[in-house]
Amino acid sequence: MKTVAELDERLSRPSSGLLKDFQSLQGDLLVLGAGGKMGPTLSIMARRALPAAQRVIAVSLFGSDQVPRDLETQGVETISGDLLDDAFLKQLPDCPNIIYMAGLKFGSTENPAETWAMNVLLPAKVAQRFPNSRIVAFSTGNVYPFVPVASGGCVESDPPGPVGEYAQSCLGRERMFQYYSLKNRTAVTLFRLNYASELRYGVIVDVATRVFNRQAIDLTMGHFNVIWQGDANNMALRSLMLADVPARLLNVTGPEIVSIRWLAEQFAALFGVQPVFTGKESDTALLSNPAAAIAHFGAPEVSVREMIPWVADWLKQGGTLFNKPTHFEERGGKY
Incomplete structure (x- = not known):
């Protein structure tokens, strides 16, 4: 992949499983909060997977006029506004x-x-505005506590243990959807994602950039989970078919538990430099076990070992970056 257009095409390419699932999906699709790092390619993937008669509508404040223009050229309808505004939320179209x-x-x-x-x-x-819709609500693995690396990561039945206000508020988001799922019989999937990565951002890009720039890499959070954003997009859309009452919990990430040290050494070899490390690996990390998602959807199509040379080539050719660090090394819950 040499260009942003090639990258976005790959990130928005529907899998055979998604195409099959969407043959039975009835009605239009509304993507709320579609202006972030994942929303545009997810919306375009949905458009590519659904029949033309079914609308895909992306809603966001949108940080620039370019994003909605790009979406519109791909057949995605856009609505710009503040979701916290009750009048704006009320006038959004009903979508199943x-x-x-x-x-x-x-x-x-x-x-x-x-x-x-x-x-x-x-x-x-x-949840109150759309009681009759099927909802996939993005959540995060941050709702879990740190666990021993050797444990393989938290499973959906493990009790939450969010660290810091951000993670606590994410658990609050889940609780709201769980409450209204039970109250209104709304089918919901709570999509606990960590971490999505592509060539412009993500933990892999963070580590690669530090190695490339000869910057020190903190090993304190020594291990992490990751999934290619295209795979995450596919699984998010396919999770519509899993939505249930009560709300279904689903961990979504790759099957590998990746060592930060090992990852840095891979990039160092590709860049011909020596990595610089600080700190020491902790025995615990923020890790999720995605066995349930893999049982439903199959393994991600793109592995960590495939992402590494893609990211290295992207950096060496001066590819565009979002310059939004993930702060993967944070252990105090402050973002």
């Missing part, structure tokens, strides 16, 4: 299928009130 992606993570430590409004109040509003 919703992907809910709205949320606030970075800046949550400086803006705790806004974090709770976006991550807890808004989900309650959306």
Whole structure:
């Protein structure tokens, strides 16, 4: 992949499983919070997978005019506005299928009130507004506690243990959807994702960039999970078929538990440099076990070993980056 267009095509390419699932999906699809890092390619993937008669509508404040223009050229309808505005939320079209992606993570430590409004109040509003829809609500593995690396990661039945206000508010988001799922018999999948990665951002890009720039890499959070964003998009859309009452929990990530040290060494070899490390690996990390998702959808199509040379080539050719660090090394829950 040499261009952004090639990358976005790959990230929005529907899998055979998604194409098959969407043959039986009835009605239009509404993507709420579609203006973030994943929303545009997910919306385009949905458009590519659904028959032309079924609408895909992307809703967001949108940080620039370019994103909705790009979506419109791909056949995705767009609506710009503030989801926290009751009048705006009320006038959105009723859709039987919703992907809910709205949320606030970075800046949550400086803006705790806004974090709770976006991550807890808004989900309650959306769940009340669309009681008859099938909803996939994006969540995060941050709702889990740190666990021993040797454990293989938390499974869906493990009790939550969020660290910090951001993670606590994400658990609050889940609780709102769970409450209204039971109250209104709304079918919901809670999509616990960590971490999606592509060539412009993600933990793999963070580590690669530090190695490339000869910057020190903190080993304290020594291990992590990751999934190619295209695979995450596919699984999110396919999770509409799994939505249930009560809300279904689903861990979504790759099957590998990746060592930060090992990853840095792979990039160092590709770049012809020596990696610089600080700190020491902890015995625990924020890890999820995706066995249930893999049982439903199969293994991700793109592995970590495939992503590494893609990211290295992208950096060496000066490819566009989002310059939005994941702060994967954070262990205190402050973002």
